[in-house]
Amino acid sequence: MKKENWSKICGTPRLISAEIHYFRLEPGEWRERIEKAKEAGCDAIASYIPWLCHESVEGRYDFTGRLDLRAFVELAKDLGLYFIARPGPFVMAELKNEGIPHWLYDKHPHLRPLSWEGRKVESAMVIYNHPDFLAEVEKWYDRVGEILGPLLVGRGGNVVAVQLDNEIGMLQWVNNTPDLSDFTLARFNDRVSEKRGREPYGFALEKRDETYRLLRSPGEDFSLEFIRDLGQFTREDYREYVQNLKQLAKRAGLEGIPYIVNIHGTSEGRGFTFPIGISQLYKACDDEEVFPSSDIYLGDLSLRNFQDLYTINETLAAACGGVYGSMEFECGDGNYGDNYGQRIDPYSLEHKLKLCIAQGNRLINYYLFSGGRNYVLDPEPLDGNGRIAFTGELHGFAAPISPTGAENYTYGFLKEATLSLKPLTRNMGNLSVSHDPLTVAFIPDYFMSEYRYGTRSGEMISDLQTHRAGNFWDSFLKALLLLGYRYDVKNIQDGEIDPERLLILPCARYLDVAIQRKIADHVERGGRLLIYGEVPLFDMTGRVCRELIEALGITPGEAYRSSSKYFLSVKPLGLPELATHFARAFRIEGGEELAVIAQKGETCAARVGSTTVITAHFNCNTGFFGRILEGYGLKPKISMTGDSFGVFPVVSVGDRGERLVYVFNEDNFERRIGLRFEEEPLFGGKELLLRAREVAVEMRYP
The missing domain is CATH 2.60.40 (Immunoglobulin-like)
Incomplete structure (x- = not known):
């Protein structure tokens, strides 16, 4: 989406929103909760619109009482606030079936896909692009459109954006359950046959049971190729799903507004896995009307993980066109399970909020701003609690406004931080960080690791996980930020390499041949390169591929790993020896040695010409990394x-x-x-x- 389109629709470069679930509150509670959000400086209210609740019985729609969507949106308008609609069909939010009605699975059991080895998927997954599912979604969107269409901001109302589905591909990823239904594999076969011929894996891709059986249990001889093709196909499948939902929304009268796609991916307070979500959905966000957003839960922001948020934002901007926001911006105290498992420092909210604003986020949605209650569904399912969700009677324990309406300690901090942005909102246009001439390479296929099957894919994914983030973020990128350098991120898989900037490549043993050639050409033309982690020895299908290291004159040696009895260490030139868990020896023609493996004397960091190669995992050694950057003549702004x-x-x-x-x-x-x-x-x-x-x-x- 273009920044001009966002500002034109919203009337401001930035929007601060609060998530309040109307369906978890009594109508008499709505005003007080919305007023709390307005008092805290919010410009908008957002809410899921759960299909599960509004159509618990097929054809019986309920938009009355606590489910009176129109009344809730109009109340927000009366109080001077925009509304962001999130009608799914999937909404998650701890709801049963992730917000999909029970009857849909009973009526269309074939919508639950098969996955590896022909096993039926146990989660709430459906075949996204199946005509039967889309037909049911169309009826659901039509009912939502009847209510919200007249309330769009372009028609004098306050509905400023619509989110399409939620966390697309998340269930498939976290459960390692790709959609391998007959329906999807037939489409996969057509797509792959068109690109690679009819027998890319040594057998014909025919639309028959035997072919599908082979693909659901891929042999080691073709598993890496199949998983690569499946990941690339799935990106296009998700793009098609977003386009289908967008067209259904338009036909329902929900048009002329941004269509939000929410990207998932943080885990255990870290951002290492977030680019997996970007890899899944960046193609779906390549649309003038689609607004990508993040779903970020980092807990306390500190020296431990501040580089995660910076890198997530820069990667999202690079992969999705520069205009983006955060639809699930963590704002509570961290008490998600009502067991006080964590208590987030309230100043972390201000740090996360202002860093996101500085990096160009256009939308911040405080999630979850207000808690509420999970009422008993009608008809009541005999599933242990009969309610709409699985968290018990109450929901949103961590929210600044508790389920009962009380303020917890985070509310005052949230209010102060949000109100401090008001001068900025009025006077400043679209923002972006002033970067130094450093670009971190983003390779979407490095994070296309949501599916694994067999030994070879497990080995490759393990290697990718070791080198694509982890130590690279915690040591090298953190050191750059502490030294004052502000890097950007660039998708070099689909885009060109800027010859004027130092390209920083987090590298694993695997790297696509086309990318190896692109980087080699960059160096040959005089471009600067810094490789961190490993050297590429294979392509992404496991075939030997050494084009880049041969172009650089590198001869790889042995890889060393620490163990309970082997205390691997490396020695940077002129600095103390340090412990590490990984190092690869190499030789480079005419290279200047920068670090060696202790007791081996073998090179693990060297520079030749405009290229630096580091094949060990260092600690956050600002002295070592700063000296390398200064060797390029780079001083931080x-x-x-x-x-x-x-x-x-x-x-x-x-x-x-x-x-x-x-x-x-x-x-x-x-x-x-x-x-x-x-x-x-x-x-x-x-x-x-x-x-x-x-x-x-x-x-x-x-």
Whole structure:
């Protein structure tokens, strides 16, 4: 989506929203909850519109009482707030069947796909693009459109956006259950046969049971090829599903607004897996009317994981066209299971919010802003609780406004952080970070790891997981940010490499031949390259492929791993030896040695010409990495003096020449620093005192 389209529809470059589930509240509670959101500085209210609740019996629609969608949306309008509609069909939100009515599975049992080895999928998955499913969704969207169509912002109402489905592909990924139904495999066979011929795996891709049996239990001789083709096909399948939903929404009268696609992927407070969701859905977001959004749960933001949020945002911007937001922006105290398993530092919300704004997020939806109750479904299923959801009677324990309407400790912090954005919202246009000439390579196929089958795919995915994020984010990227460098991210699989920027490649043993050639051409033309992690020895189907290392004059040696009895260490030139869990030895023609493997003396980091190769997992060694960057003549635009370790400044520029500076103190004690940007003193050249967890701000207008 173009930023001009977003600003034209919404009337502002940025929108702050609060998720309130009307169906989990009594109508008499709606006003107070919405007013709490408005008081906290929100511009909009968002809510799922659960099909499960509104049509619990086929053909019997209920939009009365707690389910009176029109009344809820109109109340938000009366209070001066926009509304963001999330009608599914899948909505998740801890609802039974992820929000799909029970009757749909009874009526259409064939919509539950088969997966590996012909096993029936046990989750709520359906065959997204099956005509029978889309026909039922069409009827559902028509009913939602009857209510919301007249309330669209372009027709004088307040409905400003519609989300299509939710977390598309998430169930398939987390359960390792690709859709291998006859319906989908027939379409897969057509697509692959067109691209690769009729026998890409040594047998004809015919539409018959024996062919489907072979594909559901792929042999080791073709499993990597099949999984690669299946992943690439699934991206197109999800793109088609989004297009189908978009057309159904338009036919239902929901048009002239952004169509949001929500991308999933964080896990256990880290962002390493988030690019899997991007890999699944970036093709679906390649549409002028589609607005990609993130679903981010990082808990406390600190020196442990601040680089995750920065990298997620930059990757989402690179893969999805630069205009994006966050539809599930974690805003509560972390008490998701009502057992006080965590208690999130409330200052983390301000840090996450302002970093997202600085990096160009156009929409922030506080999820979940208000808790509520799970009522008993009618008819009541005999499934242990009979309710709409599986969390018991109450829902949203972690929300700033509790299920009973009380404010928890996070509400005041959320309110203060949101209201502090108001001058920015009024006066600043579209923002983006002022980057240094450093680009981190994003390779979607490196994160196309949602499916695995057999030994070979397991080995490849394990290698990818080791090198694509993990240590690379925790050590190298974190060091860059602490040193003052602000990198961008570029999809080099589908796009070109900028010859003016240092390309930083997180590398595994596997790398597609076309990408190897593209990078080799970049270096041959005088481009700069830094490889971190491994050297590519195979393509993405497991075939030997060494085009890149041969072009660079690299001869790979043995790979070493630490164990309970082998304490692998590496020695950077001029710096203390450090422990590591992985290192690969290599030789490079004419290379300058930068680090060796302890007790072996074999090279694991070297530079030759404009290329640096690091094949060991280092700690966050700012001295080592800073020296390498300086060797390229690269100095960060941002420089700090004083007690600055743990301070994270971000400078963003607007499309009208504005400048925004946020300075994040990620520590729980005060810091005193001086700050410059491109040698210009910031904050009037005065020493900046940052209290514990404080975010300082400076705004400049042309």
